[in-house]
Amino acid sequence: MTYKYILVDGYLEIDNEKISFSKRSDDSLKKRNRSNIIITIVFIGSLQYLMKINALHKIKDYIDVFLSALGLLVSAYLIYYLVFKKVWSKKITINTISKIIIKKDDYETEVIIKLLNKREKELNFRTLENQVEPFIEQLKKRNSRIKISHERV
Incomplete structure (x- = not known):
């Protein structure tokens, strides 16, 4: 089963093994x-x-x-x-995620995904759409070793 989330500049899909990204077309x-x-x-x-x-x-x-x-x-x-x-760069295997840093703002929530090979992927969610918590829950279901830290901007 796949779950879809809306980012500020694109879309995100989670299935059982990977996270896939797609950007909105920018003129x-x-x-x-x-x-x-x-x-x-x-x-x-x-x-x-x-x-x-x-x-x-x-x-x-x-x-x-x-x-x-x-x-x-x-x-x-x-x-x-x-x-x-x-x-x-459009696919991340969920098992390779080591840490997630959440930086919350009034309008946007920035989620930084750190991988085992020291790569980072930044995702920007709109705060008012409340999609960060369900996204984190789906990741925790698939990989319980993920460390999550919250920062206030």
Whole structure:
């Protein structure tokens, strides 16, 4: 059975073994990503144009090396982003949670999940929706070794 919770910036689902996160689509983030892609295409296009000019034959080899290195860096970043940021950061195994820190505010409650491998995941709940306590209870049912500490902001 899965339980669903609403976060400030997304959604959270708990099943028997893991916690899954999903972000709400943010239009400003999409626009920023589009502008970064456009800037990259314009930059690479301008370098390609410079390579076609006959006067720059001497630096053509340097531009080729630079474009190859840039392509490798972009490929490595995309692999890192897709594997580590998109896939692995959206799922947490409940058995790997060691500690939960709850920081309560008037409007938002921040829940910091600390894992056994020293990673941390921050979750922001709206205080008025009262979803933090049921979330913590569900985690305690599945992993009784979790230490919980409360802090007042």
